[in-house]
Amino acid sequence: MLPIFAAVFQQDPRHKEFEQQTLPHIEVLYNYALRMTGNREDANDLLQETFLKAYRFWDKFEQGTNLRAWLFRIMKNTYINLYRKEVKEPDKVDYDEIEGFYNLIRDQNSDDNNLQEKIFGQLLDDDVSKALESLPEEFRTVVILCDIEGLAYEEIAEFLQIPVGTVRSRLHRGRKLLYAALYEYAKRRGFIKKEKND
Amino acid sequence: MNCNEFRECVCEIVDKRLSDERTNELMQHAQVCSHCNFEYRSMQAMKNIVHEKLKQQSVPAEVYYSIVNATLHRSHSSWVKKLFGFQLNPVIAIIAFAFITVGVYSFVIPSNGGMTEETNIIVQSLKNYQAVIGGSIKPQLVSSEDNVRSFLANEVSFDVNVPKMKGCSSCAGALSSFNGVQLAHVVYQVGNKDIIYIYQASMNEAMEGTIIGLPEEVKTELQKTDWYVQDLEENVTLILWRYNNTLCSAVSKMDKEEMIALLTEKELK
Numbered sequence: 001m002l003p004i005f006a007a008v009f010q011q012d013p014r015h016k017e018f019e020q021q022t023l024p025h026i027e028v029l030y031n032y033a034l035r036m037t038g039n040r041e042d043a044n045d046l047l048q049e050t051f052l053k054a055y056r057f058w059d060k061f062e063q064g065t066n067l068r069a070w071l072f073r074i075m076k077n078t079y080i081n082l083y084r085k086e087v088k089e090p091d092k093v094d095y096d097e098i099e100g101f102y103n104l105i106r107d108q109n110s111d112d113n114n115l116q117e118k119i120f121g122q123l124l125d126d127d128v129s130k131a132l133e134s135l136p137e138e139f140r141t142v143v144i145l146c147d148i149e150g151l152a153y154e155e156i157a158e159f160l161q162i163p164v165g166t167v168r169s170r171l172h173r174g175r176k177l178l179y180a181a182l183y184e185y186a187k188r189r190g191f192i193k194k195e196k197n198d
Numbered sequence: 199m200n201c202n203e204f205r206e207c208v209c210e211i212v213d214k215r216l217s218d219e220r221t222n223e224l225m226q227h228a229q230v231c232s233h234c235n236f237e238y239r240s241m242q243a244m245k246n247i248v249h250e251k252l253k254q255q256s257v258p259a260e261v262y263y264s265i266v267n268a269t270l271h272r273s274h275s276s277w278v279k280k281l282f283g284f285q286l287n288p289v290i291a292i293i294a295f296a297f298i299t300v301g302v303y304s305f306v307i308p309s310n311g312g313m314t315e316e317t318n319i320i321v322q323s324l325k326n327y328q329a330v331i332g333g334s335i336k337p338q339l340v341s342s343e344d345n346v347r348s349f350l351a352n353e354v355s356f357d358v359n360v361p362k363m364k365g366c367s368s369c370a371g372a373l374s375s376f377n378g379v380q381l382a383h384v385v386y387q388v389g390n391k392d393i394i395y396i397y398q399a400s401m402n403e404a405m406e407g408t409i410i411g412l413p414e415e416v417k418t419e420l421q422k423t424d425w426y427v428q429d430l431e432e433n434v435t436l437i438l439w440r441y442n443n444t445l446c447s448a449v450s451k452m453d454k455e456e457m458i459a460l461l462t463e464k465e466l467k
Contacts, residue, residue: 015269018269019266019269023266026257026262026265027254027256027257030255030256030257030261031254031255034255035252040258044258044261044264047257047261047265048261048264048265048268051265051268051269052268052269055269102240106233106236106237106240107233109236115239116239116240116242116243120243120247123247123251124251125251125252128247128248128251128252129251129252132248132252143244143248146213146245147244147245147248147249147252148248148249148252148254149254153213153215168206168209168210171209171213172205172208172209172241175209175240175241175244175245176240178244178248179240179243179244182244182247
């Protein structure tokens with residue numbers, strides 16, 4: 001390479017370090033943003049805002065600690081600040097009520113070994129996406145991180161700064177809520193006979 | 199074993215976090231308890247459906263570039279400003295990080311002389327284009343077409359083609375070599391989001407060499423008309439043409455007709 005172009009490459013070392021370390025995590029953050037916001041435009045804004053904040057506070061990041069967890073926490077806080085203020089949270093889910101509904105499905109279908117395939121095999125990607133978006137944030141987050149991003153409970157616990165046992169129980173509840181939501185979609189689409197639970 | 203104990207652990211069974219022994223113990227309960235069996239199957243179904251239906255998405259190129267660009271602009275010392283005394287246009291900077299070592303795909307290659315994916319210019323053009331879009335390739339120079347042309351022309355023995363392109367908002371260039379064969383790479387951003395990548399090599403090497411090459415039918419078409427157009431995957435178009443002693447191989451996802459119109463403008467020939 002010509003010397004002049006070597007000179008061109010002398011990038012700000014702080015920026016270079018930031019870029020080298022943070023950009024490998026961009027995919028996981030983008031996917032989280034996409035599932036939390038439910039649309040690409042907001043996900044793009046959230047991702048950009050997260051990286052800008054991370055860059056601003058790069059000096060505060062303690063090298064050797066979990067960078068992905070640090071970035072994730074910035075994104076989560078940014079999401080809360082940006083979207084909780086602007087978008088009124090959907091009506092709080094009455095978990096007990098939904099669990100009751102799940103138990104009802106279970107009681108009426110526990111002998112049907114093919115139920116899951118019948119219900120869920122035919123659902124559209126969009127149905128699953130919308131059902132996931134309908135979950136309260138605390139449950140949605142663990143389902144996204146575990147089932148889409150494939151993270152271990154311990155890493156999710158570190159991201160969210162909660163005990164591993166809480167990750168496990170949120171995941172259990174989140175999957176039950178998702179089940180109930182998808183069951184409703186399946187019923188609406190006629191994959192399940194309405195009279196069965198009506 | 200009771201139902202509460204099983205249900206407390208059901209997600210850990212599904213997520214394969216327990217030992218085989220513990221899993222077997224719990225599943226023995228599920229075999230005799232229809233409610234717990236349902237719980238296990240429904241949790242497994244949820245994991246599967248989310249994993250299968252909600253695939254991981256790639257970060258769109260324009261988002262990737264905008265992030266790199268935004269943080270770069272907050273970098274207190276711009277190398278462009280230092281070197282040239284002016285600030286790089288944000289649009290140009292969008293693709294500044296688009297190239298990370300053009301030719302990464304080209305450097306490591308077998309040299310058996312046969313036509314492999316690594317030696318096939320069409321395959322390499324597509325891979326490099328994808329690397330540009332995916333943000334894994336960085337430019338060696340982002341500047342005007344004239345500056346990019348001068349930079350590349352000083353380093354290669356064939357005539358570099360860096361035309362002024364209508365609607366081009368930025369232009370970038372890079373050099374690499376493939377088993378001793380010089381290659382030039384040019385990227386244009388057209389408008390806000392369309393990107394055209396052009397792979398360039400000596401026509402002689404492309405048509406008669408043993409290190410890089412083209413399928414016979416493509417060579418025949420090029421010899422006849424000096425042009426070759428092919429639809430690649432996912433609406434990606436490849437256009438090959440001769441420019442003096444240079445083979446140019448352009449790849450883009452932009453509208454095919456628009457791409458052809460841009461590349462066949464008078465000043466490109």
